[in-house]
Amino acid sequence: MARRKIALIGAGQIGGTLALLAGLRRLGDVVMYDVVSDLPQGKALDLLHLAPVFQCDFSIKGTNDIADIAGADVCIVTSGLARKPGMSRDDLVRTNAEIIRSVGAGIKEYAPNAFVIVVTNPLDAMAWLMREATGFAPAKVAGMAGVLDSARYRAFLAEELNVSVASVSAFVLGGHGDDMVPVRSFTTVNGVPVSHLVSSERLDAIEKRVRGAGGEIVALLKTGSAFYSPAASAIEMAESYLFDQRKVVAAAASCTGQYGVTGGLYIGVPVIIGAGGIEKVVEIPISEGEQAELAASVERVKGLIALLG
DSSP, X not given: OOOOEEEEEOOSXXXXXXXXXXHHTTOOEEEEEOSSTTHHHHHHHHHHHHHHHHTOOOXXXXXXXXXXXXXXXXXXXXXXXXXXXXXXXXXXXXXXXXXXXHHHHHXXXXXXXXXXXXXXXXXXXXXXXXXXXXXXXXXXXXXXHHHHHHHHHHHHHHHHHTOOGGGEEOOEEBOSSTTOEEOGGGOEETTEEGGGTSOHHHHXXXXXXXXXXXXXXXXXXXXXXXXXXXXXXXXXHHHHHHTTOOEEEEEEEEESSGGGOOTTEEEEEEEEEETTEEEEEOOOOOOHHHHHHHHHXXXXXXXXXXXXX
């Protein structure tokens, strides 16, 4: 059986980590595209030499020609300006919009049947723009952020409680920004509501840290932003699609009335990802306070999209 083809659009820190994880997780053959001459070729050659060490039989190609993504089953898009200290994700909107329009046109031409996962910030607006640029069905374009934001929440809670991260189940909804919504009412530790284990004051502090976690990493790195965890989050989404796992995860998806969000706006919500892409937006009964926070996050995303013209 022919192996699946994974196209990575952008060969920066996230793109390189995606290529490594795709090989180690045996998702299929990888093509890594970037406009920077020789960068994807160099990373691909290094990863090719890694494959025998872990006995991973996959091919990997670096290219500066987007036509080489032809026939890709999955496209993961990381292209764009990265955050720097003092920048918000929103600061990137106009610069990265032009990149997404260009990349979207390339995906539409060369990989018209792909499932597209957008990682570029500001995430929700760029996912919406990618769907517009490709003309793909909403089910075939998703944004990565919810998996990452939920993982950060789970990591901080596991650290607080000194338990396995596997015991913690959580969703973070809304836009991928400072007004994201950790859904405390659906956060459990092996079925036990987190509010029974952690005080309200500590949860407030942890949730504040979740919202600022990306900026915390940017401030520490000084010359870049998070790349290991965003790559891992996108890989989980790709696996669920390629292997029809039908995982329930949080992701930026097109909404047509769910959670009061209309017009195909992309926002972080629980979804089922299977062979059909985003197969369902899962509606959960969130509290009035969480609904109000989600509505405010939606307005922020609408404001970003308005800047796109």
